[in-house]
Amino acid sequence: MEQLVDVIIVGGGPAGLNAALVLGRARKKVLVIDEELPRNRVTKESHGFLTRDGVTPATFRHIAREQISVYPSVQFVKDTVIRATGQDRDFEMTTIQGNTYRGKKILFATGMKDRPLAIAGLQEVYGKSAFVCPYCDGWELRDQPLALIVSGGMALHLAKTISGWTDQFTICTHGTEDWSEEEKEELEQRHISIVTSPIQQIQSDTGMVKQIVFEDGTSLSCTGIFFAPELEAGSEVPQMLGCELADTGMVIVDEFGKTNIAGVYSAGDSASRKYQVVAAASMGSMAAISINSELLEKAWKSKVML
Ligand SMILES: Cc1cc2nc3c(=O)[nH]c(=O)nc-3n(C[C@H](O)[C@H](O)[C@H](O)COP(=O)(O)OP(=O)(O)OC[C@H]3O[C@@H](n4cnc5c(N)ncnc54)[C@H](O)[C@@H]3O)c2cc1C
Numbered sequence: 001m002e003q004l005v006d007v008i009i010v011g012g013g014p015a016g017l018n019a020a021l022v023l024g025r026a027r028k029k030v031l032v033i034d035e036e037l038p039r040n041r042v043t044k045e046s047h048g049f050l051t052r053d054g055v056t057p058a059t060f061r062h063i064a065r066e067q068i069s070v071y072p073s074v075q076f077v078k079d080t081v082i083r084a085t086g087q088d089r090d091f092e093m094t095t096i097q098g099n100t101y102r103g104k105k106i107l108f109a110t111g112m113k114d115r116p117l118a119i120a121g122l123q124e125v126y127g128k129s130a131f132v133c134p135y136c137d138g139w140e141l142r143d144q145p146l147a148l149i150v151s152g153g154m155a156l157h158l159a160k161t162i163s164g165w166t167d168q169f170t171i172c173t174h175g176t177e178d179w180s181e182e183e184k185e186e187l188e189q190r191h192i193s194i195v196t197s198p199i200q201q202i203q204s205d206t207g208m209v210k211q212i213v214f215e216d217g218t219s220l221s222c223t224g225i226f227f228a229p230e231l232e233a234g235s236e237v238p239q240m241l242g243c244e245l246a247d248t249g250m251v252i253v254d255e256f257g258k259t260n261i262a263g264v265y266s267a268g269d270s271a272s273r274k275y276q277v278v279a280a281a282s283m284g285s286m287a288a289i290s291i292n293s294e295l296l297e298k299a300w301k302s303k304v305m306l
Pocket residue numbers: 010011012013014015016033034035036037038039040042043045046047048049079080081082109110111112126127131132133135136137234235237267268269270274275276277278280
């Protein structure tokens with residue numbers, strides 16, 4: 001049986017890594033268990049994090065781990081947690097490789113996962129010329145002809161947002177027409193092109209989209225795509241411990257990342273819909289401070305001489 005560490009962090013993305021940094025500096029014994037499959041691994045560059053704008057997600061993690069390595073109480077293992085049991089001050093995590101690890105506190109920083117992409121050709125361009133977030137990748141596609149694969153109220157939202165980067169875009173609903181009359185009118189008033197035919201295929205060359213071919217025989221030339229992905233929780237393990245989830249699969253937490261289960265925290269994409277590296281890192285930091293306070297409080301109380 002493994003030794004009891006102060007904190008097990010499940011997930012080594014920006015949220016888990018920032019938590020590990022803060023807890024390492026607070027001299028806590030930390031184990032980070034990470035299967036190393038972050039959602040943004042498809043993309044070449046990550047943007048919008050001050051001092052790290054444009055680095056690859058792998059470089060971001062590499063620099064983070066290098067900086068954390070200064071703090072000897074933080075250890076990393078590459079593995080997947082598949083089961084969790086226990087309660088505050090003694091949790092047990094079982095991994096796919098058959099190992100068990102014990103921790104006083106748990107931080108789930110397990111992110112979100114994309115559901116399989118149902119449109120032919122989308123996987124080939126995802127992260128190269130098809131993206132999900134204009135704040136992450138809009139600059140690179142500024143003033144270019146784009147397709148927005150989205151429908152309903154989300155289409156209106158994405159159209160409004162993308163209009164800050166380009167005015168050449170077409171909404172492709174992929175056969176779904178689930179917007180209200182008001183939403184449709186708002187788009188029509190701005191002469192925004194809408195293609196409602198289902199997409200037959202996205203044609204591309206080495207990851208760069210060339211055109212979208214529709215089932216009605218028409219096609220649309222464009223150099224980039226934004227689409228609304230379908231997401232699911234990065235891990236089912238928080239639920240095993242009884243963590244309350246929102247309909248989106250996100251773990252419900254307070255402002256410090258505390259779940260409804262004592263001693264269990266969650267941070268980053270697994271516990272918010274902000275979906276930004278800087279936001280995930282910030283949540284990891286806040287959760288780490290709160291976890292450390294709980295550990296200190298307990299230790300402080302136990303120091304009273306009777
Ligand atoms: C294509 C794309 C491009 C993006 N570009 C940007 C950008 O430019 N700028 C930006 O700010 N944001 C960007 N994002 C969003 C950003 O990637 C996320 O907000 C951020 O990575 C969330 O960090 P996280 O630590 O919460 O989760 P993640 O980075 O997803 O890390 C979660 C980690 O937990 C691990 N894990 C999950 N379950 C288990 C388990 N059971 N056991 C062990 N390990 C587990 C995963 O393998 C993964 O390593 C992009 C997202 C996508 C999809």
